[in-house]
């Protein structure tokens with residue numbers, strides 16, 4: 001873990017010259033200063049990480065990591081684990097929500113089944129993954145990032161993974177199962193209470209993992225979550241901006257934030273998930289979601305939906321006239 005730990009701590013910074021050039025252009029465009037709100041921030045963020053005064057969104061890539069979870073045997077999801085593989089088939093056949101949203105976003109879609117979809121261990125009794133298996137999954141995620149990417153959108157598929165995400169969030173940021181368990185794919189109130197109790201058993205069993213964010217990810221996470229963490233780290237080392245998807249994707253990236261307070265500044269959070277604890281998780285991670293549409297699907301759906309918003313922000317920045325060019329008077 002020492003090598004991975006070092007890679008998570010020693011991180012490149014954004015290109016401030018690029019963001020300053022963007023701010024300078026923004027200031028002369030035909031609108032009151034700041035009137036495009038967060039759209040202006042998004043362009044500066046893209047440019048700072050791409051190292052370009054004129055950011056590009058030509059090569060937008062969506063990557064979905066998929067994995068199975070041993071804790072499903074504890075009855076924490078209303079769906080059978082077999083749905084993970086079946087939905088991967090659906091992704092390849094083009095029939096899932098993400099296929100439609102990727103087309104709208106004009107993005108490529110890559111789906112990566114992790115560990116041949118073998119389940120993790122049931123973390124109520126054992127660490128979810130061995131250290132070598134965890135490191136392999138992080139490495140696979142790291143290798144999945146094409147250096148020739150303008151924007152990386154990440155997502156996941158894995159029955160049971162809202163339980164893993166909730167347990168990992170509790171280990172990283174404190175609290176109990178009740179604070180972090182939510183409805184996932186459709187549990188009722190009794191189901192959520194049972195899920196919270198299962199998370200509490202896991203937290204009691206693995207109390208020591210709270211001391212090390214990487215050990216927490218290995219003990220309570222999943223293969224697809226480790227893959228996401230590796231991809232977020234690779235994007236940082238290559239200075240590629242990242243759009244994170246919902247609750248599970250956020251929890252997967254969260255160890256990077258715990259290891260370095262600036263560890264996720266190259267990421268934006270696409271949306272606030274309907275999963276109840278996502279708001280708190282985003283707050284702990286210093287992320288402010290772009291959209292709030294009641295989504296609770298996963299599979300990078302929110303990240304893909306945020307791409308047209310980024311394209312709109314960039315179109316304004318590159319296409320608008322300046323006050324001088326348009327002959328519009330400046331404020332008095």
Ligand SMILES: O=C(O)c1ccc[n+]([C@@H]2O[C@H](COP(=O)([O-])O)[C@@H](O)[C@H]2O)c1
Pocket residue numbers: 076077078079156157158159160161162163183184185186245246247248249273274275295296297298299
């Ligand atoms: O990330 C989210 O915001 C999110 C919220 C609810 C459900 N999901 C998806 O639902 C699956 C996990 O739900 P569950 O109930 O089986 O833990 C997994 O495939 C996720 O992509 C994802």
Ligand SMILES: Cc1cc2nc[nH]c2cc1C
Pocket residue numbers: 079083087156157158185297298299
């Ligand atoms: C059908 C279905 C589709 C999904 N996509 C992401 N997570 C999912 C979970 C289920 C159950």
